[in-house]
Amino acid sequence: MVKAVIKALLCVAVFAVMAVLLPIVAVQAREADPCPPQLPTDPPWKSGATTATFSPNGTLTVSGSGAMATHDYCPPSRPPWQHIATSITRVIIEEGVTHIGANAFYGHTGLTTITIPHSVKSIGWRAFENCTALTSITSLNPSPPRDGFEMFAGLPKSVCLYVPTGKINAYRNANGWKIFNCIKNLTSVPIGE
Numbered sequence: 285m286v287k288a289v290i291k292a293l294l295c296v297a298v299f300a301v302m303a304v305l306l307p308i309v310a311v312q313a314r315e316a317d318p319c320p321p322q323l324p325t326d327p328p329w330k331s332g333a334t335t336a337t338f339s340p341n342g343t344l345t346v347s348g349s350g351a352m353a354t355h356d357y358c359p360p361s362r363p364p365w366q367h368i369a370t371s372i373t374r375v376i377i378e379e380g381v382t383h384i385g386a387n388a389f390y391g392h393t394g395l396t397t398i399t400i401p402h403s404v405k406s407i408g409w410r411a412f413e414n415c416t417a418l419t420s421i422t423s424l425n426p427s428p429p430r431d432g433f434e435m436f437a438g439l440p441k442s443v444c445l446y447v448p449t450g451k452i453n454a455y456r457n458a459n460g461w462k463i464f465n466c467i468k469n470l471t472s473v474p475i476g477e
Contacts (some may be wrong), residue, residue: 294466300337309406321425329364331355331388331430334381336365342373351383354408355390372449373417385409386432393417400424407460409433422446423455431460439463 320328333350337420343363346352355363363385365372369392377384379401386408389395400407400423409432412418418439423429426448436443444466449456452469455461 287322317365321374323373323407327365331363331385332383332440338365338368338372343376344369344372344374345376346381347378349380349382352385352388352408354385355387356389357387357390359385373397377401377404382406384408386410387413389415391415396420398422400429402426406430407435408436409430410437411435414438414457416440418442418443421464422468424448426451428458428461431458435460436463439476441465444468 291337308327309388319323327337331346332353334346334348334352338344338347353361355361356375369389371394372389372392373396373474374393375392375395377398377400380403381401382403384400384404384477388408388411389398390410390412391414392412393416395412396417396419398412398415398418399420400421402424404423404425407429409427411432412421413434413436414448416438419442423445443464445455445461445464446468447470449469449471451468454475455464461467
């Protein structure tokens, strides 16, 4: 009987200690960055068949012929410009790029505008997820690029998508693109494109 009481008291003591320590450990784990930052490198950066450059005005320009690489949340496959993600306010993908890689701009919270050329045929999963400052996306392709899973998840509801004249319905009915409440005809190509 004494052994049973001791076992019961030990169980209660263990649960009490766990109840106190578990929330502390959980908070510490949440606060720690699961992916330590990469060492910064200077542009230009390579991503698959593309090259990215960054200008002091906050514009990241991706050029090349072919597809960007698929990226991940953690090194070594984070986008090479990840260390300046909050400084990037504008992304211009130039004609010739055919695919925007997965996670390429995930969580870029300073990003406000994106320009996607006619040559982009597909966008990787979560490519622009959680770009919370985004206000506009311009797609110059008359056919909506194939979507990657949650490529635009977590965007503000107010983001406006600009598409070639007469293509609003094509985008409004396309997977990944129909999430936009604001889809407008592009009346002119933005300066610098």
